[in-house]
Amino acid sequence: MAADNCAGNVSLPLRNLLNSIHCVRDRVRGKLSPLSSDQAVKAVSQEATKLSLAFSKPPLPSQQDGEKLSESMMKSVLTLSTVYYWLPKSQGNTLLRRHVRDATVEVLEGVSQLVEVILNSPLQSLSQEQLTSTGSVWSACDQFAQRYKNHLSVVSHLLSQALSEAQDPFSDVLDDDQDGDEPRGNQDTYWSDKDRRVIGPCQGLMKASAACLRKLVSAIKANGNVTTPQNLSQLDDLADISKEISPGVDDLALCLYPPMDYSGVESYVRHTHTHTHTHTHTLSLVSVRAIFCWSASSHVCGESELTWVQFLDGAVDHNLQKTRDLIQQDG
Numbered sequence: 001m002a003a004d005n006c007a008g009n010v011s012l013p014l015r016n017l018l019n020s021i022h023c024v025r026d027r028v029r030g031k032l033s034p035l036s037s038d039q040a041v042k043a044v045s046q047e048a049t050k051l052s053l054a055f056s057k058p059p060l061p062s063q064q065d066g067e068k069l070s071e072s073m074m075k076s077v078l079t080l081s082t083v084y085y086w087l088p089k090s091q092g093n094t095l096l097r098r099h100v101r102d103a104t105v106e107v108l109e110g111v112s113q114l115v116e117v118i119l120n121s122p123l124q125s126l127s128q129e130q131l132t133s134t135g136s137v138w139s140a141c142d143q144f145a146q147r148y149k150n151h152l153s154v155v156s157h158l159l160s161q162a163l164s165e166a167q168d169p170f171s172d173v174l175d176d177d178q179d180g181d182e183p184r185g186n187q188d189t190y191w192s193d194k195d196r197r198v199i200g201p202c203q204g205l206m207k208a209s210a211a212c213l214r215k216l217v218s219a220i221k222a223n224g225n226v227t228t229p230q231n232l233s234q235l236d237d238l239a240d241i242s243k244e245i246s247p248g249v250d251d252l253a254l255c256l257y258p259p260m261d262y263s264g265v266e267s268y269v270r271h272t273h274t275h276t277h278t279h280t281h282t283l284s285l286v287s288v289r290a291i292f293c294w295s296a297s298s299h300v301c302g303e304s305e306l307t308w309v310q311f312l313d314g315a316v317d318h319n320l321q322k323t324r325d326l327i328q329q330d331g
Contacts (some may be wrong), residue, residue, distance in 0.1 A: 037080075046076075051069050084097075095158075124320060163210060230299075265323065
């Protein structure tokens with residue numbers, strides 16, 4: 001009897017291996033219909049739920065039922081991995097694959113954590129840790145399904161994220177600061193009249209950054225096309241450049257807080273005007289200028305979009321010149 005049990009225990013991992021190989025073989029042969037990423041990630045979420053519920057209260061699954069649950073979970077994981085590995089180049093071989101890979105890893109890490117919690121927890125009741133782990137799998141699957149449907153959705157998501165981060169931080173602060181008319185003692189804690197004049201065009205530069213991203217999101221939704229490698233490359237470049245805008249806005253904002261760092265603002269303005277990357281403060285508006293150039297020559301920018309490209313480019317020039325003039329004036 002002991003020998004039979006030993007033989008059964010040894011054969012269990014081999015049976016699991018065999019089932020996994022059969023699953024991969026059938027998918028390669030085309031016997032299993034290819035699933036979309038939405039279907040694949042939904043299957044992982046459902047199998048994780050079934051696995052968690054089966055081990056949440058007595059009676060626990062029999063060995064046979066446990067094997068079936070494990071096999072189903074494994075098949076769903078393999079299917080999701082297959083969706084990533086078989087992602088066609090026509091859907092974006094760089095940006096999309098990178099983000100689908102990261103999203104897939106996040107889902108798999110959640111499933112791995114859930115299985116570890118089940119293995120290490122008392123198998124008599126549903127623990128808080130198991131609830132949390134199950135919820136983490138759901139969350140990762142939901143984010144995967146919402147964000148990474150295709151190349152355009154990835155680019156739109158990244159640009160929208162950059163837009164939410166590249167906002168003017170001073171509008172409310174300036175309103176509050178204007179409420180107090182009484183003299184202040186420590187000038188390092190508030191803006192002088194000259195500081196306020198310099199902040200105005202700097203706010204204009206920040207707003208131009210946000211407006212550029214906002215218009216670009218709309219242009220991509222209206223005109224974005226992923227049917228050619230050239231179009232995919234253009235979208236990838238726009239997404240990569242947009243990621244630099246928010247850090248640049250933050251760098252400029254830090255220079256503007258009292259006491260104002262005039263040398264930092266001047267460096268930002270000077271290098272933005274000359275389109276160089278020789279200073280950390282140059283990232284935001286140099287990136288905006290780069291987006292203007294890329295947008296005007298890319299497939300997302302039609303004749304109607306050229307109007308806002310030219311308008312915003314002119315607004316950047318105006319505010320750059322105004323900032324330089326104000327800094328050079330005596331206080």
